[in-house]
Each structure stands twice: as structure tokens, then as C-alpha cells.
Amino acid sequence: MSAAITRVETFPVAPRWLFVRIETADGLVGWGEGSLEGYADVVRTAVDQFSGYLIGKDxxxxxxxxxxxxxxxxxxxxxxxxSAVSGVDQALWDIKGKRLGVPVHDLLGGAVRDSIRAYGWVGGDDPNEVADHISAQIEVGLTAVKMNASGRMSRNGSVAELDGVVARVASAREVLGPHRDVAVDLHGRFTLATARRLAPLLEPLHPFFIEEPIIPENSHVIERMVEATTIPIATGERLYSRQEFLPVLQAGIAIAQPDLSHAGGISEVHRIAALADTFDVLIAPHCPLGPLALASCLQVGFATPNHLIQEQSIGIHYNKGAEVLDYVVDTEPLRFVDGSFERLTGPGLGIEVDESAVRDAAARWRTWQNPIWRHPDGSVAEW
Structure with a gap:
């Protein structure tokens, strides 16, 4: 038996993340991320309750x-x-890797690749603004980007709204050329009917994938979206277990997007990836989050044959008050090399947390909430 767990701590930090720290009796420390955007304080309470079980355990x-x-x-x-389980799970894998002196992907069967392609977010609703943002991502070496299809979307999208989406994606394609990729995130803002109208209009622009074309509560009709287009359909950031992924895999999605901080951590996402592989589905983990979530994604990705690409939030428009690399001692392991992350070789999650920066940020925590959008008639709109 290894030295027992003696302490479990949580740190809500800017911009909207929750870090979990687990310490053992022999001084080993593992870090994880249970970020659930908009609910950090709620998840923190859940982790605190879990600590009653964890203290004293191997x-x-x-x-x-x-x-x-x-x-x-x-x-x-x-x-x-x-999400609470995710943060704990990542931290426990971090401890085990550190105890054994190996990266987590070695414990998941060993590396199947030496690098993982990354994509970055681009913002803005005006096509020219999108083009400028994409140029900035190309300058840092990325070969793929993702963009929101729209802002607030009416319930039965207008001609002008659909034309606007196509114009933005066309602008992106013009900058990227044929050798780079653009994914289009519908963010659950579209009805099934509107998403089915949009997809054929985007096909000539060859998006890398269309993400979350409908809200996850309506996953039972996503097969109709798959059948409406040749563009790969991706979803999964708001699905939290193998059981919740099974219906969308059976419906024919092409890319599964589990979130390592929402879907049960390294343990469950590794299983989700294996399940997806049986449906010939690739995984592209959702991760507009912090460095611990990103490192956890990469550890799974290096050990997963059907891994496609990795989202990351360095410079994302959501980050206000802190950046991904602000919480690590050495930024080198998370540096882009030809648009990719090179294989992490350090023990555990492969990154070193700047604990003083984390504790300082937690002392200044202000709760983050996403905005509430409304339609012109005053009813609530999808954000």
C-alpha cells in the first residue's frame, strides 16, 4: 500500500477553472482539474464532500x-x-505517475504517437475580423482553427443569418487555404431544422467538422443531422459517461468530444475512446480550459489510437484575468511545435504547477457566469 491520502484541496481560479490538489503522507502531490464553467463553487463543494471518503485511502x-x-x-x-470525480481522478493519476516516475500515458499502455495536432479558437462575427484572428493563429504555428457559426440564433434561422454563417466560414477558408482546417461550432444554438438547412450550404467549404449542431438533450434526433450532410458531425462536450455517448455513437457521429474535466476524468474518457473506436469514431477532446485539463487530454491522446486533434485555450476569447500558461512553472511542455504538442515525458501529467500562483489566484476568485441571452421577444436563447 502506498502512503495514504492526507489532504484534498480545491482552488477556484480565474478565468473560470477549478483545480484539485491531493497530497499523500509521504509528500507526493497530484493535481487535477474539475472545471465546470459557471459552477466552480458547486463542484468545489462536491469535491469537499468526496474528501471525507478519500482521506486515509491508498x-x-x-x-x-x-x-x-x-x-x-x-x-x-x-x-x-x-466534474468533481474528474478532478480527483486526474490528481490520482498524477500521483501514480509521479510515484512510478513515468507519464500517465505509459500507464495507459504506452505512446501510440509522438505528437498531437492542436487547434485554436477564433472569435468575431464579422468575416474580416475572423480572417484577422485566423492569421494570428497561423502565425503561432497552428494548422487548424475552430469558430462559432453564429452569435444568438433565431429559432428558425433567417436567410440573412444563414448567409452570415456561410460568409464567415468562407472568409476562414480563404485565409486557411486547402491545407489547413476550420471546424464550425454551432454550440447548440440551432434547431435541428435550421442546422439541416445550413450544413449543405457549408459543404463546398469543407469544414473539418460541425460541432454540437443540436443541444445534447436532443441527442435522440442527431441521426437526422448525420444523414443530412457529408460533413463529419461532432458532439460530446455535454455528455458525461460511456452510457450517454452510446446513443450518439449509434446515430453515426464521426467525432466524439468528451471533456476530461466533465466526463469522469482520465479513467472514463479512456473508456469512452475505446467505445468510440468500436464505431469507427475518432475522438477530439473538448478543452477550452486550464493547463491540468489540457495535460490530461494529452496524456489520453498519446495512448489512444483513434485520437484526432486536441482543442486548447491558449489565447481563447473566454480567458479574462488569467491564461493557461500562467499556472505552470515551465511552459516548454505545452509549446506548439509545427502546430502540435510534442509527447509529454515528465512524470504524472507531465507539467509542473506553480502552486504559489494558484493559491494567489484562488484568494482573488470571483465567480464566473456565462451571459443569459434572450430573443427579441424576451424569451431565453441558447448561449
Whole structure:
């Protein structure tokens, strides 16, 4: 038995993240990220409750702890509890890798690749602005970007709204050329009917994929979206388990996007990836989050044959008050090389957290909430 867990701490930090720190009796420290944007304080309470179970336990029994935290209570599941488990799970894998002196991907079967392609976010609703943002991403070496299709979208998209989406994507394609990629995120803002009207209009521009064309509550109709277009359909950032991914895999999506901080951490996403592989589906983990979530994604990606590309939030428009690299001692492991991350070789998650920066940021925490959008008639709109 390894030295027991003696302390579990949580740190909500700018811009909207929650870090989890687990310490053992022999001084090993593991870090994880249970960020659930807009609900950091709620997840923090869940992790604090989990600590009552974790204190005194052997940190090496990762799977047993995962089972206990997800199935040990009568009421379970959902984004809050899954995010809390995610942060704990990542931290336990970090501890185990550090104890053994190996990166986590070695513990998942070993590396299947030496680098992972990354994409960056570009913002702006005006086509010229999108073009400028894409040029900036190209300058830092990225070969793929993702963009929102639209801002607030009416319930039955107008001609002008659909034309605007096509114009923005066309602007992106013009800058990127045929050898780089643009993914288009519908962000659940479209109805099924509107998304089906839009997709054929985008086909000549060859998007890398269309993401979350409908809200996850309506996953039972996503097969109709798959059948409406030749563009690969991606979804999954708001699905939290293998069981929730199974119906969309059966419906024919091309790319699964589990979030390592929402969907049960390294343990569950590794299983989701294996399940996706049986449907000939690639994974592209969702990660507009912090350095611990990103490092966890990369550890899974290096050990996963059907991994496609990695989202990352360095410079993303959401980051206000702090950046991804502000919380690490050495930025080199997360440096882009020809638009990719090179294989992490350090023990555990492969990055060193700047603990003083984290504690200072937590002392200045202000709760983040996404905006509430409304339609012109006053009813609530999808954000």
C-alpha cells in the first residue's frame, strides 16, 4: 500500500477553472482539474464532500475510488458530480505517475504517437475580423482553427443569418487555404431544422467538422443531422459517461468530444475512446480550459489510437484575468511545435504547477457566469 491520502484541496481560479490538489503522507502531490464553467463553487463543494471518503485511502487504487465516487451513493451522475470525480481522478493519476516516475500515458499502455495536432479558437462575427484572428493563429504555428457559426440564433434561422454563417466560414477558408482546417461550432444554438438547412450550404467549404449542431438533450434526433450532410458531425462536450455517448455513437457521429474535466476524468474518457473506436469514431477532446485539463487530454491522446486533434485555450476569447500558461512553472511542455504538442515525458501529467500562483489566484476568485441571452421577444436563447 502506498502512503495514504492526507489532504484534498480545491482552488477556484480565474478565468473560470477549478483545480484539485491531493497530497499523500509521504509528500507526493497530484493535481487535477474539475472545471465546470459557471459552477466552480458547486463542484468545489462536491469535491469537499468526496474528501471525507478519500482521506486515509491508498491513492494507487484509482479505479476502485472512481467506482466508489460514481456509484457509492444512490443518486449519481450529471455534470457536477462527474466534474468533481474528474478532478480527483486526474490528481490520482498524477500521483501514480509521479510515484512510478513515468507519464500517465505509459500507464495507459504506452505512446501510440509522438505528437498531437492542436487547434485554436477564433472569435468575431464579422468575416474580416475572423480572417484577422485566423492569421494570428497561423502565425503561432497552428494548422487548424475552430469558430462559432453564429452569435444568438433565431429559432428558425433567417436567410440573412444563414448567409452570415456561410460568409464567415468562407472568409476562414480563404485565409486557411486547402491545407489547413476550420471546424464550425454551432454550440447548440440551432434547431435541428435550421442546422439541416445550413450544413449543405457549408459543404463546398469543407469544414473539418460541425460541432454540437443540436443541444445534447436532443441527442435522440442527431441521426437526422448525420444523414443530412457529408460533413463529419461532432458532439460530446455535454455528455458525461460511456452510457450517454452510446446513443450518439449509434446515430453515426464521426467525432466524439468528451471533456476530461466533465466526463469522469482520465479513467472514463479512456473508456469512452475505446467505445468510440468500436464505431469507427475518432475522438477530439473538448478543452477550452486550464493547463491540468489540457495535460490530461494529452496524456489520453498519446495512448489512444483513434485520437484526432486536441482543442486548447491558449489565447481563447473566454480567458479574462488569467491564461493557461500562467499556472505552470515551465511552459516548454505545452509549446506548439509545427502546430502540435510534442509527447509529454515528465512524470504524472507531465507539467509542473506553480502552486504559489494558484493559491494567489484562488484568494482573488470571483465567480464566473456565462451571459443569459434572450430573443427579441424576451424569451431565453441558447448561449
Amino acid at each position: 491513492p494507487d487504487r484509482i479505479e476502485d475510488h472512481w467506482q466508489a465516487l460514481t456509484k457509492g451513493q444512490f443518486y449519481r451522475g450529471g455534470p457536477v458530480l462527474a
